[in-house]
Amino acid sequence: MNDNKTTFSASEWLRYTRHIQLPEVGAAGQLKLKQAHILVIGAGGLGSPVALYLAAAGVGHLTLVDGDVVDTSNLQRQIIFEHDQVGQSKTTAARARLLRLNPEICVDAVETFLTPDNAGELVATADLVVDCTDNFSARYLINDHCCARGKPWVFASIQKFFGQCALFAPGGACFRCLFPEAPANVEDCNSAGVIGVLPGLLGVLQANEAIKYLLGLPTPLQNNLLLVDALHLEFRSIQLTRSDDCAACNNPASAPELPRQTAPLCAADRGKHSVLSPAEFRERFRAGDCVLLDVRGPAERQAFHIGGRHIPLDELPQRLAELEGEETVLCYCQSGVRSGKAVALLQQQGLNGVSLDGGLLAWLRCSRESLENN
Numbered sequence: 378m379n380d381n382k383t384t385f386s387a388s389e390w391l392r393y394t395r396h397i398q399l400p401e402v403g404a405a406g407q408l409k410l411k412q413a414h415i416l417v418i419g420a421g422g423l424g425s426p427v428a429l430y431l432a433a434a435g436v437g438h439l440t441l442v443d444g445d446v447v448d449t450s451n452l453q454r455q456i457i458f459e460h461d462q463v464g465q466s467k468t469t470a471a472r473a474r475l476l477r478l479n480p481e482i483c484v485d486a487v488e489t490f491l492t493p494d495n496a497g498e499l500v501a502t503a504d505l506v507v508d509c510t511d512n513f514s515a516r517y518l519i520n521d522h523c524c525a526r527g528k529p530w531v532f533a534s535i536q537k538f539f540g541q542c543a544l545f546a547p548g549g550a551c552f553r554c555l556f557p558e559a560p561a562n563v564e565d566c567n568s569a570g571v572i573g574v575l576p577g578l579l580g581v582l583q584a585n586e587a588i589k590y591l592l593g594l595p596t597p598l599q600n601n602l603l604l605v606d607a608l609h610l611e612f613r614s615i616q617l618t619r620s621d622d623c624a625a626c627n628n629p630a631s632a633p634e635l636p637r638q639t640a641p642l643c644a645a646d647r648g649k650h651s652v653l654s655p656a657e658f659r660e661r662f663r664a665g666d667c668v669l670l671d672v673r674g675p676a677e678r679q680a681f682h683i684g685g686r687h688i689p690l691d692e693l694p695q696r697l698a699e700l701e702g703e704e705t706v707l708c709y710c711q712s713g714v715r716s717g718k719a720v721a722l723l724q725q726q727g728l729n730g731v732s733l734d735g736g737l738l739a740w741l742r743c744s745r746e747s748l749e750n751n
């Protein structure tokens with residue numbers, strides 16, 4: 378690795394030849410990339426292509442932030458990982474892959490989720506931030522700290538066959554101008570599903586915008602939200618305007634103190650409801666005086682279940698009477714998000730509910746058996 382940030386080694390020159398040949402990049406542009414530090418928050422479906430392309434492009438310093446470990450269910454879309462890395466820290470596994478791709482760059486692995494305590498320090502050191510998370514809490518944190526420090530960031534979200542992407546930069550509209558509050562009933566891709574190539578498509582767009590921003594090239598996604606429909610292969614964009622009412626971009630000094638306006642981070646979400654680990658859930662079931670309840674959709678139910686009754690979450694408010702008289706309702710879904718919402722509904726009605734932490738994905742990691750054969 379050549380530590381000199383103002384020249385290229387012979388191997389770097391060879392590696393980046395196809396960039397340097399482009400008049401829009403050239404040697405000066407490639408040096409800008411070498412001198413840049415990009416913070417990639419989330420090493421999952423979006424983070425995989427973003428980090429791979431930024432590393433290949435020669436961005437000199439990448440910091441990856443993610444507190445999760447590689448899971449078999451990630452491999453359908455998180456292409457930076459390999460089967461034999463299941464169980465390893467995502468950022469450490471990704472760092473190893475990136476340095477095998479390009480040993481000329483520096484990659485930091487931060488094995489933790491983004492939180493209000495660490496966001497400021499992480500954002501402060503970066504030239505640009507790429508949001509590869511899956512939740513609104515993290516995006517508000519990124520937005521507010523980027524507004525406060527005048528840093529650009531590239532947003533993307535994915536669900537099912539649909540994606541969104543935008544670049545937020547100083548002087549333009551920010552994420553809170555677009556979403557002053559988190560929309561209600563947002564499903565993450567853990568509970569809604571996602572076609573495996575979609576994060577590839579959106580992640581490549583994010584990497585492209587990030588690279589062009591650093592090079593000073595046109596970035597049409599600044600002040601525009603791109604909507605991608607991968608099912609019908611349609612791309613639309615809507616213009617974003619800066620809101621006079623938005624405290625984050627109109628008074629950036631106060632931004633990190635803004636109310637979070639939404640649920641905590643996914644990882645911190647556990648514990649908000651009555652949740653049990655798979656082993657505790659099994660023990661509670663065997664103790665009796667309870668009913669098992671699957672709150673997933675009909676197609677998911679038909680494909681696989683571990684027994685119990687079936688009431689989809691969207692029908693639960695109208696069908697709560699069916700559960701009256703039960704001592705405890707043990708709720709489960711795919712990943713624990715919908716069962717957590719079901720428990721909140723039950724508790725509002727004075728019923729006793731608990732949620733399977735991590736859902737069937739967690740259950741199947743430690744058990745292959747059904748609880749009931751019905």
Ligand SMILES: [Zn+2]
Nearest residue numbers: 551554623626
């Ligand atoms: Zn704003």
